[in-house]
Amino acid sequence: MAIKTDDNSLHQMLTDPSQREGGFRMLMKLYGHALYWHIRRIVIGHDDAEDVLQDTCIRVLNSIHAYRGDGSLATWLYRIATNEALQHLRRQTHLFQHIDALSDSLVEKLKAEVPLDGNELEIMFQKALLTLPTQQRIAFNLRYYDELSYEEIASITGKTVQSLKTNYHYAAQKIKNYIKEQTT
Amino acid sequence: MNNDFDDIGKRMPFRETGDYLDNLIDGATEKAITHHATAKRSLHRMLMIASAAAVALLIIGSGIALFNARSTHQVTMNDQGPLDEFLNTLSDEEAAQLTFYELEEIPEY
Numbered sequence: 178m179a180i181k182t183d184d185n186s187l188h189q190m191l192t193d194p195s196q197r198e199g200g201f202r203m204l205m206k207l208y209g210h211a212l213y214w215h216i217r218r219i220v221i222g223h224d225d226a227e228d229v230l231q232d233t234c235i236r237v238l239n240s241i242h243a244y245r246g247d248g249s250l251a252t253w254l255y256r257i258a259t260n261e262a263l264q265h266l267r268r269q270t271h272l273f274q275h276i277d278a279l280s281d282s283l284v285e286k287l288k289a290e291v292p293l294d295g296n297e298l299e300i301m302f303q304k305a306l307l308t309l310p311t312q313q314r315i316a317f318n319l320r321y322y323d324e325l326s327y328e329e330i331a332s333i334t335g336k337t338v339q340s341l342k343t344n345y346h347y348a349a350q351k352i353k354n355y356i357k358e359q360t361t
Numbered sequence: 362m363n364n365d366f367d368d369i370g371k372r373m374p375f376r377e378t379g380d381y382l383d384n385l386i387d388g389a390t391e392k393a394i395t396h397h398a399t400a401k402r403s404l405h406r407m408l409m410i411a412s413a414a415a416v417a418l419l420i421i422g423s424g425i426a427l428f429n430a431r432s433t434h435q436v437t438m439n440d441q442g443p444l445d446e447f448l449n450t451l452s453d454e455e456a457a458q459l460t461f462y463e464l465e466e467i468p469e470y
Contacts, residue, residue: 201390201393202390202394205386205389206386209382209389210379210382213385213386217373217375227389230389231389231393238393238394238396239397239400287374290375291374291375292376296372296374298369299369299373299374300374302366302369303374321371352366353366
């Protein structure tokens with residue numbers, strides 16, 4: 178994981194009502210960027226990511242008492258952010274529509290968000306990611322960008338380590354094939 | 362971790378700067394703290410209102426029950442009727458006079 182901190186002292190601050198606000202500010206200073214990008218990679222749009230980050234902050238602060246310290250704070254935060262981002266996507270679906278059906282609209286959002294002089298390969302990579310089912314895309318992002326262990330990703334997504342490993346390699350192959358198709 | 366996409370790396374095609382994100386995250390943090398405090402105050406206020414409403418209901422309920430009890434008592438007292446009440450106000454002599462009052466003693470006009 179990119180960010181490491183002394184979870185115990187931070188947890189103590191967050192559980193002490195007199196230090197909670199200070200602890201929360203410290204928590205967001207440490208994990209804010211990582212959470213924003215994790216959310217952004219799921220919802221693609223900056224405005225959407227901003228809304229989801231706000232909802233995540235509120236959810237974290239409201240449920241900090243529920244954090245028992247069993248797993249790392251980072252894993253707990255990623256889980257909340259992932260759930261909030263998925264909720265946000267679900268709100269964009271029509272009746273009985275699965276969130277995976279949003280890939281076309283997410284591609285359109287991607288096109289609208291990238292700068293005109295954006296790196297074509299980077300954009301193509303993002304488009305390739307959007308061909309993956311949402312849950313697989315999230316797991317891939319957590320492994321590839323956030324460099325979390327499969328155990329940590331399993332704790333965030335509720336999947337088994339073995340299925341995550343299989344899915345990661347399947348997703349990587351699919352992305353490679355997509356890029357190959359687009360560049361030849 | 363084995364990087365399968367060395368040509369691309371981990372860059373995203375978006376250009377939000379670190380400073381911009383710092384401000385955005387600080388803003389979200391402060392809004393969440395304000396929201397949390399407001400929500401707590403709202404909850405406290407709602408609990409106060411609910412408590413006050415419960416006390417008011419209790420008082421009104423007790424008042425109604427007391428009023429009903431008194432009304433029942435009054436009805437019991439009133440079961441005697443107005444004539445009995447009038448007779449109760451009379452002294453024994455007045456009552457005796459009334460008892461022996463004869464129709465023929467009514468003067469004729």
